[in-house]
Amino acid sequence: MDFRIFTEPQQGASYDDLLNIARAAEDAGFDAFFRSDHYLKMGDVSGEPGPTDAWITLAGLARDTSTIRLGTLVTAATFRLPGPLAITVAQVDQMSGGRVELGLGSGWFADEHSAYGIPFPPLGERFDRYTEQLEIITGLWRTLPGERFNFAGKHYQLTDSPALPKPVQQPTPPVIIGGKGASRTPALAAEFANEFNVPFSTVDEAAAQFERVASACGKIGRDPAEIRRSAALVVAIGKDDAELSRRAAAIGQPVERLREVGLAGTPAEAVERLGIWQERTGITRIYLQVLDLADLDHVELIATEVMPQVG
Template sequence: MKIGLELAEFGWDGGPAGMGRTLKQIARVADDAGFDLIGVGDHVWQGPHAGGPEQPQLECFTTLAVIAAHTRRCRVAPVVAGVHFRQPALLAKTVTTLDVLSGGRAMLGVGAGWYADEATGMGFPFPPLAQRFEMLEETLQICLRLWDGERGDERPFEGAHYRLERPLNLPQSLTRPHPPIMIGGDGRKTLRLVARYADACNVYPGPDVEAKLDLLRTYCAEEGRDYDAIEKSAIFPLTVGTDGTGVAELTGELRRWADAGIQTAIGIVSSTDPVRQMELIGEKVIPAVADL
């Protein structure tokens, strides 16, 4: 099993003045410790699960650029980009740039979005869920078209929500044929899109994980995709305590998810001292689950 990290909470010691220093430390320590991926949540307000909009929240892609500059080997990705925040061509261009500047380490994590209060509070359009899923599918189609060949598939794109006269993308991504695509969520519509377009899924852990993955297997067969070629990841808290007392419990939990079919655990670390958590997970947890 591979271990990833999602930065989703930013109430770190030192406040805003220390955020840059802390972020660089997290990136270096996680990269050296063997974390496979560092992701950043794509929000402009902090979510209600972490104290709501009065708590700090860094913008996703700016943060990823700093992480990429201070790492050498781990993948970097939005986990996951809300489809309502950006035009698809800008999203593809942003991920392409991240891939080029990181030496070919970027992923596109994308989903239908969920935080209505954030969107309306900050002036972003937030259509009904069914429309956002339509936008998500068109976004996936546009990104793949922009990553097609040496320049992008330059034929016009005409969709219900987006229109591109000339899908040209230069420079192209270093990762070929394109940066891996991860779709977040585990509902039926989401898993169908994973089978049709994605290289990875990102599901929520729970007693129905195996049933969700079985459904994905069914959809892959219907779409003519190789189920085994899709990376199965799940996102949940990684907590080991400041003294490492939670290592055994966390390792056992990861083994259970590996038995259920999860290949990559993307952990959210909730701590005012995340660097220490990275060190402990890298020292005690990553080696213990590497053979799963």
């Protein structure tokens, strides 16, 4: 199983905070460092010093790290036009030597849009725009050198685009789609995704969603095994109950709730829980949502006591 660190910088983190934990994750042997793409804090936190832009952050990390993969879980389609986003991701892929992955979603957090003057269409239109963005971004990347890309959609039109720059990873960087939607989300995953991620769910909920994706693949003749299965879980691991309670309290989460829909307990308990996830859902990748970015000992504990025990 691949282990990835997943952060929520809108809750309060500077670039240096993110760099520290990204380097710690790289040194500890994690497969990737991911961050959310949000512009406004959630819940009862100050959010200070304020949001950092996801792709500016990843561009910096592309130069300030060496081996760890980098990506978003997930970029909101409402935030950026698809053509410029394709350019941005391709450039960061070049800057990192081919280590970038694009998680893309429809956008959902209305308050951050109103806080920063970002249009927030109704859900149906957001999904229509999201669908067109996936078609455009992957289409631009797949356009052969010397050829031109054209697209005539309801919301976006591209004419005679040279489709440059090209990402290092060919034909495209990995595209991650995720969520809990029962129909349109699995259908989009079947068409565009290299990976499908189920965030913050129970094992049963995740298993059902993966089956929806597999069914959607069958409808278009795609082998569902081509799409990697992954899950995102809030993590709190402690060597004993006292350390576990301290880590849960630091992120404002009840231990029992974390045990239900997260990954919480001693290292041995975490290993057992991950085994259940593997057996019942077929996941081969886990995103561990680390909310206390200053607790680098937590990252090291997972790397030394959990990762080596999970095949």
